[in-house]
Amino acid sequence: GAVVSQHPSRVICKSGTSVKIECRSLDFQATTMFWYRQFPKQSLMLMATSNEGSKATYEQGVEKDKFLINHASLTLSTLTVTSAHPEDSSFYICSASGSGGAADTQYFGPGTRLTVL
Amino acid sequence: QQQVKQSPQSLIVQKGGIPIINCAYENTAFDYFPWYQQFPGKGPALLIAIRPDVSEKKEGRFTISFNKSAKQFSLHIMDSQPGDSATYFCAASIGNNDMRFGAGTRLTVKP
Numbered sequence: 647g648a649v650v651s652q653h654p655s656r657v658i659c660k661s662g663t664s665v666k667i668e669c670r671s672l673d674f675q676a677t678t679m680f681w682y683r684q685f686p687k688q689s690l691m692l693m694a695t696s697n698e699g700s701k702a703t704y705e706q707g708v709e710k711d712k713f714l715i716n717h718a719s720l721t722l723s724t725l726t727v728t729s730a731h732p733e734d735s736s737f738y739i740c741s742a743s744g745s746g747g748a749a750d751t752q753y754f755g756p757g758t759r760l761t762v763l
Numbered sequence: 764q765q766q767v768k769q770s771p772q773s774l775i776v777q778k779g780g781i782p783i784i785n786c787a788y789e790n791t792a793f794d795y796f797p798w799y800q801q802f803p804g805k806g807p808a809l810l811i812a813i814r815p816d817v818s819e820k821k822e823g824r825f826t827i828s829f830n831k832s833a834k835q836f837s838l839h840i841m842d843s844q845p846g847d848s849a850t851y852f853c854a855a856s857i858g859n860n861d862m863r864f865g866a867g868t869r870l871t872v873k874p
Contacts (some may be wrong), residue, residue, distance in 0.1 A: 648823070651804075652806075678859065678860070687867075688867075689852060689865065689866050689867050690807065690852065690864045691864075692862060692863070695860060695861075702782075739772065739806050739807070751795070751797060751810075751812060751857075751859065752797075752859055752862060754799070754806040754807050756805055757804070757805065757806040759804070
């Protein structure tokens with residue numbers, strides 16, 4: 647149980663385009679979802695925290711107008727990278743925590759590799 | 764500001780050895796300390812976690828030792844295998860929120 651999926655797993659886009667990444671909790675209701683960014687050979691950095699039905703809380707230094715987060719349901723959160731540029735190329739990972747058996751920790755998705763040309 | 768400091772950055776052991784990875788934290792509000800294993804191109808997978816009311820927790824070949832007064836915790840991998848070669852991250856959070864990761868330790872287990 648407690649499986650989190652992400653789609654797509656990889657995306658390559660041209661500079662200036664917007665990219666949407668989906669994060670789904672497959673077998674539990676995710677009351678809270680988190681988005682992380684990981685550069686090569688570096689650690690995970692928390693970008694934002696979102697609770698279902700409310701606006702996301704962004705970490706200091708993360709542009710909320712560039713990284714749009716929507717947590718419209720208890721099983722889906724989306725991250726949209728608007729007007730992507732090469733410096734946005736990174737590995738984006740979501741995680742989710744929920745109620746009941748899924749409340750004890752964050753369950754991570756497999757990540758999405760974004761490459762902006 | 765790095766809230767969780769992890770060492771060493773890399774570690775090489777022989778098969779059967781016991782690698783030890785150490786972490787230290789500053790924020791006494793942290794109350795949940797997980798360890799994650801990450802393979803290249805994959806998301807992190809939870810290995811084992813501990814809360815500050817216990818000093819040690821063991822699951823299979825993985826053991827966490829926790830020292831609340833020193834604000835330190837460590838991961839021991841017993842009888843390490845080549846398949847354990849991965850990057851290991853410690854983390855600390857307040858409940859399930861505000862999770863902060865260490866810098867990671869790249870472990871190589873030689874056959």
